[in-house]
Structures are given as C-alpha cells and as structure tokens.
Amino acid sequence: MFGLVWVKMSETKKLEETIRKHSLMNAYLHKGKAQPQIVLGKVLGELPRYRGKAKEILEIVNGIVEEVTKLSVEEQKKLIMENWPWLLEEKPKPEKKVLPPLPNADKYPKVITRFSPNPDCALHLGSARAIVLSWKYAKMYNGEFYLRFEDTDPRYKRPQPEFYDLIREDLEWLGCKWDKEIIQSDRLEIYYEYAKKLLENGYAYVCTCKPENFREKILASKACSCRNQPSEIQLEKWEKMLGGNYNEGEAVVRIKTDLNHPNPAVRDWPALRIIDTEKFPHPRVGSKYRVWPLYNFSCGLDDHLLGITHIIRGKEHLTNELRQKYLYRYFGWEYPESIHYGRLKITGAVLSKSKIKLGIENGTYTDYGDPKLATLLALRRRGIKPQAIIEMMVEVGVKPVDVTLSWENLYAINRKIVDPEANRYFFVSNPIQLEISEVEKPYLVKLYLHPDYPERGFRTFQIQPKNGKVKFYVSNTDLQILQPQKVVRLMGLFNIQVKNVENGKVEAKFHSETYEEAKKFHASLIHYIPFGEGFPATIIMPDGSNVEGLVETSCKKLKPSEIVQFERFGFVRIEKINLKLIAYFSHK
Numbered sequence: 027m028f029g030l031v032w033v034k035m036s037e038t039k040k041l042e043e044t045i046r047k048h049s050l051m052n053a054y055l056h057k058g059k060a061q062p063q064i065v066l067g068k069v070l071g072e073l074p075r076y077r078g079k080a081k082e083i084l085e086i087v088n089g090i091v092e093e094v095t096k097l098s099v100e101e102q103k104k105l106i107m108e109n110w111p112w113l114l115e116e117k118p119k120p121e122k123k124v125l126p127p128l129p130n131a132d133k134y135p136k137v138i139t140r141f142s143p144n145p146d147c148a149l150h151l152g153s154a155r156a157i158v159l160s161w162k163y164a165k166m167y168n169g170e171f172y173l174r175f176e177d178t179d180p181r182y183k184r185p186q187p188e189f190y191d192l193i194r195e196d197l198e199w200l201g202c203k204w205d206k207e208i209i210q211s212d213r214l215e216i217y218y219e220y221a222k223k224l225l226e227n228g229y230a231y232v233c234t235c236k237p238e239n240f241r242e243k244i245l246a247s248k249a250c251s252c253r254n255q256p257s258e259i260q261l262e263k264w265e266k267m268l269g270g271n272y273n274e275g276e277a278v279v280r281i282k283t284d285l286n287h288p289n290p291a292v293r294d295w296p297a298l299r300i301i302d303t304e305k306f307p308h309p310r311v312g313s314k315y316r317v318w319p320l321y322n323f324s325c326g327l328d329d330h331l332l333g334i335t336h337i338i339r340g341k342e343h344l345t346n347e348l349r350q351k352y353l354y355r356y357f358g359w360e361y362p363e364s365i366h367y368g369r370l371k372i373t374g375a376v377l378s379k380s381k382i383k384l385g386i387e388n389g390t391y392t393d394y395g396d397p398k399l400a401t402l403l404a405l406r407r408r409g410i411k412p413q414a415i416i417e418m419m420v421e422v423g424v425k426p427v428d429v430t431l432s433w434e435n436l437y438a439i440n441r442k443i444v445d446p447e448a449n450r451y452f453f454v455s456n457p458i459q460l461e462i463s464e465v466e467k468p469y470l471v472k473l474y475l476h477p478d479y480p481e482r483g484f485r486t487f488q489i490q491p492k493n494g495k496v497k498f499y500v501s502n503t504d505l506q507i508l509q510p511q512k513v514v515r516l517m518g519l520f521n522i523q524v525k526n527v528e529n530g531k532v533e534a535k536f537h538s539e540t541y542e543e544a545k546k547f548h549a550s551l552i553h554y555i556p557f558g559e560g561f562p563a564t565i566i567m568p569d570g571s572n573v574e575g576l577v578e579t580s581c582k583k584l585k586p587s588e589i590v591q592f593e594r595f596g597f598v599r600i601e602k603i604n605l606k607l608i609a610y611f612s613h614k
C-alpha cells in the first residue's frame with residue numbers, strides 16, 4: 027500500500043518536473059515567455075503515456091507556465107543551469123552514415139567531382155546514385171561538383187531540350203547544387219583541336235574502311251590500310267571530314283591502341299564520327315557541326331580539361347577507362363582517381379532509359395512523371411522526399427558489389443521523414459452509407475492534426491442526431507469489419523454495434539462512449555465522414571490506378587505539394603485542390 031502511494035507521488039513529481047523543464051526552456055528561448063500548447067507538446071512527446079490526458083495535463087502546464095513567466099530570463103537560465111545544464115549545451119549533430127574516404131584526396135589542391143548525364147531522358151533512382159555520391163564527396167572535401175551535359179550524339183542518343191531543364195530541376199530538388207555547368211555541344215572546337223594534335227603526332231588516324239572490313243581486321247589484331255598512312259594524309263582526310271566531303275559512316279577518327287589488347291572493344295576505338303545534322307539537327311547547335319565526338323573521346327578529354335580529380339561511376343565504365351587511358355598517355359596527363367560502384371537494382375522499378383522511353387512512346391506511361399516510374403520526377407510527385415533518396419544512396423555507398431533494394435527500403439526511410447510533418451485526416455475510399463440509431467445527444471468530435479504534436483490543434487466534426495439517427499460515410503473496405511453484432515469504434519467518437527448490412531448499406535446502433543469499453547469488446551477502430559461533411563477526392567496510386575472517395579472538409583486548407591497522412595490509408599502528396607482534391611499516393 028505504502029509502495030503504491032510512493033510510486034504515484036513520484037510519478038506526479040516526475041510529471042511536474044518535466045513540465046517545469048520544458049516551460050523554462052521554452053520561456054528561455056522565447057524572451058521569457060512560454061507557450062503552454064508547445065510545452066504540452068514537448069511533455070507528451072517525452073511522456074507519451076499521458077497522451078490520453080492532454081486536457082488535464084494542460085491545466086498543470088498552465089499553472090507552471092504562469093510561475094515560470096514571472097521569472098526574469100536570467101533567473102530562468104539559472105534554474106536550467108542548476109537542474110538540466112545539458113539543455114543549454116550545443117546539441118551534437120546526429121551521427122550520419124559517412125562515406126569511406128576518397129583515394130588520394132590530399133594529392134589535389136581541391137577535390138572536383140562531376141555528374142555527366144546525356145539529356146536524352148529523365149533521371150531516375152539509378153542516376154541518383156552518381157549524383158548524390160559525387161555531390162556528397164565534393165561537400166565532404168570542401169571541393170566542387172560540376173554538372174556536365176554530355177550531348178554529343180544528335181542521332182542515336184538524341185538530346186532533347188526539355189531534359190536539360192528537367193535535369194537541372196531534379197538536381198535542385200535533390201539539393202545537390204552544382205558549382206559549374208558545362209555543355210559539351212559548346213565545346214566541339216576544343217575536341218577538334220585535340221583530335222588534330224593526335225592525328226599530327228601519329229596517335230590517331232582517319233579510317234575510311236567499310237565498317238565490316240575494319241571489324242574483320244581488328245578482330246584478327248591486324249591494322250587496316252588507313253592506320254599507317256603518314257600524318258599529312260591523316261590531316262588531309264581530317265580536313266575533308268570537317269569540310270563535308272564524306273558522308274555519314276564513310277570516315278571515322280580512331281585512337282591507336284594495342285592491336286593485341288585482350289579486349290577487342292578497346293582496340294583502336296572510334297573517337298569522332300560524321301552525323302548528317304541536316305537530317306538530324308542538334309537541339310542546341312542545329313546543323314552547325316557534322317563531326318561529333320563519341321562518348322569516350324569527349325568524356326576522357328573533359329575530365330582532364332575541367333580538372334576533375336575524382337570520377338565516381340558504375341563499374342560498367344571499366345572498359346571505357348581502359349580506352350580513355352590511351353588519350354592520357356598520348357597527352358602526358360595523369361588519369362583522375364576513379365571509383366567504380368556495383369550495379370543497383372530496385373525490385374519492381376524500371377531503371378533503363380530505353381525501356382522508359384519506349385513505355386512513353388507506346389503509352390504504357392503517361393509521361394516521365396508517371397507514378398509507375400522510378401524517375402525523380404515521379405518520386406517527387408509521389409511525395410518522396412529528397413532527403414530519403416540522399417539517405418538511401420549514402421547507405422548504398424560506393425560498394426563494388428551489386429546491390430538489390432526494394433521500394434519498401436525507400437518507403438521506410440521516407441516514412442521516418444514525413445511522419446512527423448504530415449498532419450492526419452480522414453479519407454473515405456469508395457464510400458458506403460452507415461446509419462446509426464439511438465444516438466441520444468449531439469457530439470463534438472475533436473481529432474488531433476497530429477497526436478504527437480498537440481500544439482498543432484484539431485480538426486472537428488459536429489454530430490447532430492435527428493430523431494436519434496446519424497449518418498456517416500465509411501469506406502467499403504471496412505465492410506469486412508462491419509459485420510452484424512460486431513462492436514466497432516468510430517475514431518474519437520463513440521462505439522457502435524452493427525445491426526444489419528444490406529446492399530452496401532450498414533445499419534448500426536449506439537453502443538457506448540468510452541475507449542475502455544471499445545477495448546473490452548476488441549472493437550476495431552474505423553474512420554468516417556459525417557453526412558454533409560467532406561468533398562470528393564481522387565488518389566492516384568503507384569500502379570497508375572485511381573481511388574475515388576471523400577475527404578474531410580478541413581482538407582480544403584491544404585496546399586499543393588503538402589504531404590499528409592490519410593488515416594488507415596497512407597501518406598499522400600497533394601497535387602491540387604479546387605472542387606476536388608487530387609493527390610498522389612506515397613506509401614502506407
């Protein structure tokens with residue numbers, strides 16, 4: 027008996043101490059004045075067992091806040107120093123997953139990394155890895171991060187004007203700000219200059235063989251007849267290439283390598299070719315140029331010319347590195363440090379540009395932001411936070427082994443981020459009617475916008491019975507719960523007992539009021555919208571389907587891009603609101 031009283035007393039004391047602590051802190055941080063609602067939120071956050079008693083606690087809070095506010099800021103600070111000195115100390119930043127150090131970072135005055143997309147498609151979750159890691163490393167070393175558009179193939183991997191902007195938007199959204207932007211189609215004269223140097227010095231040649239003849243020779247480790255022609259002839263042929271004397275496919279500049287290289291794909295690789303830009307004009311420079319560098323040539327040169335110190339990319343680029351190193355040897359340059367990570371697969375996500383583009387052409391996807399896609403645009407629409415993507419990519423890191431993730435991995439990270447900020451509302455999908463009789467009096471339902479943050483306030487419903495009857499909309503998926511004789515609790519309101527279910531219409535009667543009573547009957551909790559409340563909503567699901575329903579009227583105040591949680595349904599991102607609410611489903 028004595029023990030029980032002691033426990034109770036110490037509990038009350040602990041509660042009061044907690045309230046005093048938060049009141050003092052809140053007052054100290056706000057020029058001596060504490061806000062009771064905010065103090066209440068902090069207290070319930072620390073002592074969640076009191077959440078059901080917010081009203082009683084608020085009374086105690088009001089009393090203590092009043093006492094605390096009478097003190098001067100100096101006195102408040104003194105009390106905190108005496109009792110909770112750690113509250114005034116600078117909070118250490120939460121421990122973040124740190125990437126392994128970059129190789130030879132101290133060899134360079136400044137670490138410079140780059141992300142170099144071809145603007146021929148929208149970026150997706152796979153591209154996010156290169157972006158996030160390159161950017162993060164630049165930040166880690168106080169270096170710079172460049173965005174380089176590799177748009178030198180106007181024919182086969184044709185850049186499109188809208189993707190330059192979309193890529194910039196995606197990077198901005200991710201928060202990966204770039205220090206410099208480079209567009210390769212502005213740099214053709216530079217590539218020509220270096221091609222000429224190589225031709226002059228016998229490190230490259232203009233090959234005018236038929237492709238099939240060249241292939242046959244190179245597979246047999248034999249030189250074609252163009253390879254050993256003197257440099258005057260090479261330069262003459264080069265001028266003819268630039269002057270338009272060859273058609274597409276008739277001449278190509280090749281870099282001399284080892285004809286016996288074990289990988290035939292490395293042997294005398296093509297560096298520049300002719301593209302008929304009258305037929306295939308470049309979206310930025312039109313038909314101004316006919317000779318275009320291939321990937322390894324422009325990328326290899328630019329990494330050096332732009333001072334890139336560390337290249338972070340997928341291991342599918344290992345062969346490209348072997349090719350590019352010939353250029354570095356010929357020019358006497360040192361190859362940047364390169365880090366090659368393994369493949370990243372996300373179960374159920376299409377991470378192939380060609381498949382994405384094909385799906386858009388054939389109508390499988392509505393556009394690049396189709397919720398079925400894993401493009402950054404689609405993820406943004408669906409309410410996935412950039413921090414979630416960054417966290418996931420840092421977690422995956424630069425491991426050379428292949429990694430397979432699931433959507434659920436991303437959702438779990440995102441849920442942690444959005445849960446505290448997302449206010450809660452009722453959305454009744456595919457509504458059916460629920461009629462309750464024997465309701466003796468009106469009710470005012472007060473539901474927290476977020477139970478962990480009572481200071482954000484409530485949503486309210488007025489329940490006004492007519493002849494003892496009230497009508498609600500409930501979701502048709504709750505028909506499994508609303509079985510005859512079952513006791514069910516309407517969240518924040520009262521308990522009902524189902525009488526009858528017919529033609530998707532449920533009849534029930536008032537059962538009892540308290541939550542304790544509901545627990546006794548193992549009653550399920552359901553959400554609802556009273557008749558006369560609410561307005562229509564469409565939720566666009568990740569599989570592209572729509573769920574129709576009703577949301578409570580207080581959702582009218584929401585803004586596009588806001589992320590909310592529809593109770594018992596999931597998180598959604600508001601797309602627009604006028605007479606109807608349109609939202610994208612994020613995840614459960």
Ligand SMILES: [Zn+2]
Pocket residue numbers: 232233234235240250251252253
């Ligand atoms: Zn040849």
